[in-house]
Amino acid sequence: MQGLGTGAPLLPRTGEDPPVTIPREPAREAAERELSKPMYHENDPSLLQRALNRFWEWVDDLFTAASGATPGGSFGLLVIVLAVLAVVAALWWRLSTPHRAPTSSPALFDDRPRSAAEHRAAAEAHAAQGHWSQAVQERMRAIVRSLEERALLDPRPGRTADEAAAEASLTLPAHTAELRAAAQEFDDVTYGSRTTTEPAYRLMFTLDESLAHTKPTLTAPTPRQGAPK
Incomplete structure (x- = not known):
């Protein structure tokens, strides 16, 4: 058996046509073009779904890292999150509650007349x-x-x-x-x-x-x- 040289066919010739050899780079490009056809991506998630998946992965990584750095682990992180939400809710209630603006000409009497x-x-x-x-x-x-x-x-x-x-x-x-x-x-x-x-x-x-x-x-x-x- 003869030694294999560079670009030599792996199988012996069986006919007159030479074996088909495709360089690596053109083969990769041909495979990418083939896989880019819509028929291969009919069941792929939408762009929005992919973005949401990336977001939740980021949130999960963030909470995982925070729970590791927070005293008490996940429970301590939960307490901190609840405290922050309570502060935000209190600020929202305080700032969004309608207040009667001072005015120089308010009504003197209320709705119920009295003597x-x-x-x-x-x-x-x-x-x-x-x-x-x-x-x-x-x-x-x-x-x-x-x-x-x-x-x-x-x-x-x-x-x-x-x-x-x-x-x-x-x-x-x-x-x-x-x-x-x-x-x-x-x-x-x-x-x-x-x-x-x-x-x-x-x-x-x-x-x-x-x-x-x-x-x-x-x-x-x-x-x-x-x-x-």
Whole structure:
């Protein structure tokens, strides 16, 4: 038997045609072209599925590495993850909860109408317990409701404390400054998140008492041109 040389056929010749020999690189390229045909990839996962598989493999590797470096192993890692989720949930609740934005013209009364006497009684009840902010709110409502009951203000839903003070000043000009200060105090306490004190409530209490005994200043109608004076 003769020795094999480079490129020599492995089998002896049986006919006149020489054996087929294909170099390695063209053979590899031919195999790749053949395997790239769609018929060989009909059951392959989609691009999205492959991406998801890679992602979950990455997550699994990450947790495996983290559990090995975390005291307590997998249980310690689970505790840390739960703590992080709890912090994220608390931040989301705190930041996403709608808050009423402060405004300079909020409504003075709520939906349930009450008399001036009822507001005064509520104010005194809050004052007896040292709840000065609530006492100021109810005393301001008592002042405005009393002016409405005396027909010095027209009852109007949605009226603000500032509007009530401005309108009442037209017929009670001697108390203009006090009415404006009372309205400002009401707004600061109710919508400015500011606490108040007993002296502030006593000033509003005194204003309520003074208005109850003050006669309104009625503006005389302007005579029409040509009418007898």
